[in-house]
Amino acid sequence: AELTAELTAELTARKKQYEYYRDLLLDCDNPKNPFLRGLKVEWKSLGEVFHLKNGYTPSKSNKEYWVNGTIPWFRMEDIRENGRILDNALQQVSESAVKGGKLFPANSIIMATTATIGEHALVTVNCLSNQQLTNFSIKSEFSKLLDIKFAFYYFFIIDKQAKKIANKSSMPIISLKELSKFPIPIPPLEIQAQIVAILDKFDTLTHSISEGLPREIELRQKQYEYYRELLLDFNMES
Numbered sequence: 001a002e003l004t005a006e007l008t009a010e011l012t013a014r015k016k017q018y019e020y021y022r023d024l025l026l027d028c029d030n031p032k033n034p035f036l037r038g039l040k041v042e043w044k045s046l047g048e049v050f051h052l053k054n055g056y057t058p059s060k061s062n063k064e065y066w067v068n069g070t071i072p073w074f075r076m077e078d079i080r081e082n083g084r085i086l087d088n089a090l091q092q093v094s095e096s097a098v099k100g101g102k103l104f105p106a107n108s109i110i111m112a113t114t115a116t117i118g119e120h121a122l123v124t125v126n127c128l129s130n131q132q133l134t135n136f137s138i139k140s141e142f143s144k145l146l147d148i149k150f151a152f153y154y155f156f157i158i159d160k161q162a163k164k165i166a167n168k169s170s171m172p173i174i175s176l177k178e179l180s181k182f183p184i185p186i187p188p189l190e191i192q193a194q195i196v197a198i199l200d201k202f203d204t205l206t207h208s209i210s211e212g213l214p215r216e217i218e219l220r221q222k223q224y225e226y227y228r229e230l231l232l233d234f235n236m237e238s
Contacts, residue, residue: 024156025195028185035195043186045221046158047180049146053104053130054113054176058097065097065181072127074110078120084152093128094198105125108137109155114173117166118159122152130143134176141150142186150192153199158182 027033028041045053055074058065078089103126104110109131111120129135136155138146161182166174175211187195 008108017200021202022156024201025198026157026185028187033143035191036187039146039191043185044142045180046136046182046184049142049151049186050109050138052180053137053184055104055110055131055133055135056099057130058093063099066094067094069093069097071095071098071103072123072125074121074123074127074129074133076112076132079119079121085124086121087124088128091156092133098103098128103205104129104135105137108135109148109152110135111155111158111162113162113176113179113215114169117136118162119171120152120155120159122125122148133190143225145189146186147189147192147196149196149200150187152195153182158184 001173016021024030024033025035028036028043057181060066071093072086072089073091073093074086074089075091078086081090084089104123106123106125106127108123109120110123110129113119113134114132116132136151137146138151162179163173166172166176
């Protein structure tokens with residue numbers, strides 16, 4: 001129990017450290033940024049760099065759309081349950097449910113633009129999403145200038161900006177017109193790659209269930225439960 005508490009405290013500290021360095025390394029105006037200090041960075045609007053498309057929900061009354069589906073249909077539940085890098089959805093729809101036959105392309109970003117404003121994920125498969133999520137896919141002219149993983153990390157900055165300007169009604173919402181004006185930096189690709197490599201290591205340490213601290217905590221908990229059951233089983237033969 002003490003070990004689990006220590007690991008949990010370590011995880012909390014590492015998450016704070018990760019968020020600190022993420023914000024620092026993505027802040028192009030911060031003189032303490034070791035990669036971008038003194039570097040003139042080109043800025044573009046999201047509307048210039050990405051195709052922005054709102055998701056939708058195929059008609060629930062048409063069973064054909066929801067039976068034997070093969071196309072991932074993402075919702076906020078997918079981000080909550082499976083994290084921010086997604087290669088499959090909890091629900092799938094059939095090809096007949098696709099409007100105009102067009103899917104959101106693999107290696108694009110989905111972000112909540114109603115209710116839980118700003119929550120986002122990188123999707124690595126062709127997909128659809130519901131109307132709570134907006135898809136951001138890089139335009140072809142920027143595909144060799146912007147690393148989608150760098151964009152994914154920068155969307156943590158976009159998240160904060162979106163929350164600030166979303167209307168404050170009972171159902172917060174931000175429009176595509178407003179989103180399209182948000183700026184995004186485009187540093188040299190080698191700089192983007194260096195920043196991504198550092199943030200990937202922090203992300204693995206703080207979120208991975210196969211390598212990082214969450215995995216270590218899970219293993220120690222299972223170990224504790226195993227020995228608890230063993231030591232309290234008085235019917236077990238010696």
